Amino acid sequence: xxxxxxxxxxxxxxxxxxxxxxxxxxxxxxxxxxxxxxxxxxxxxxxxxxxxxxxxxxxxxxxxxxxxxxxxxxxxxxxxxxxxxxxxxxxxxxxxxxxxxxxxxxxxxxxxxx
Amino acid sequence: xxxxxxxxxxxxxxxxxxxxxxxxxxxxxxxxxxxxxxxxxxxxxxxxxxxxxxxxxxxxxxxxxxxxxxxxxxxxxxxxxxxxxxxxxxxxxxxxxxxxxxxxxxxxxxxx
Numbered sequence: 001x002x003x004x005x006x007x008x009x010x011x012x013x014x015x016x017x018x019x020x021x022x023x024x025x026x027x028x029x030x031x032x033x034x035x036x037x038x039x040x041x042x043x044x045x046x047x048x049x050x051x052x053x054x055x056x057x058x059x060x061x062x063x064x065x066x067x068x069x070x071x072x073x074x075x076x077x078x079x080x081x082x083x084x085x086x087x088x089x090x091x092x093x094x095x096x097x098x099x100x101x102x103x104x105x106x107x108x109x110x111x112x113x114x
Numbered sequence: 115x116x117x118x119x120x121x122x123x124x125x126x127x128x129x130x131x132x133x134x135x136x137x138x139x140x141x142x143x144x145x146x147x148x149x150x151x152x153x154x155x156x157x158x159x160x161x162x163x164x165x166x167x168x169x170x171x172x173x174x175x176x177x178x179x180x181x182x183x184x185x186x187x188x189x190x191x192x193x194x195x196x197x198x199x200x201x202x203x204x205x206x207x208x209x210x211x212x213x214x215x216x217x218x219x220x221x222x223x224x225x226x
């Protein structure tokens with residue numbers, strides 16, 4: 001059974017630092033992996049979607065990588081800003097026996113200190 | 115503007131009083147889904163729909179109903195709400211099951 005883990009659960013860093021958020025999955029049979037951000041009490045916003053055949057995706061200051069062999073994805077945030085403070089979730093679309101299921105991590109709560 | 119719209123955004127109701135949370139998307143997406151989010155439990159899928167008139171149970175379907183009569187709408191129905199259905203509910207859609215997922219702003223439901 002696929003499991004998705006995000007460690008740490010919370011992270012606090014000073015403004016301007018580059019940082020990496022981690023997402024691990026137990027089964028490499030994934031179709032794609034998505035990163036989302038969620039602001040308190042709000043909906044989830046899709047940040048990046050990486051297909052299983054891709055190694056990375058970039059959008060502005062964000063770069064997401066995918067290594068299926070090690071069961072790991074990372075979200076790199078460059079030059080962090082207070083506006084980046086949010087909870088970041090990853091979700092792996094797991095493919096097993098022709099069925100697809102989206103498995104969610106519990107999220108990393110990120111605080112960027114001014 | 116491409117969006118997923120949920121209503122109501124906030125609702126307080128009493129046990130047993132039927133309610134419907136509406137969800138509408140303007141992106142012509144085939145796939146739609148409902149989630150609930152609870153502290154410590156994360157996001158859990160309630161129901162999903164691959165297309166019009168096609169719906170399937172997710173991980174926590176008990177106590178909920180859905181329908182997909184039109185492509186753009188996917189209402190969530192609580193026939194007899196109970197306090198354990200107090201939660202933050204999200205509707206989501208994508209162009210296909212494997213595509214990028216777009217979320218609504220959420221509906222916070224409290225059942226007394």
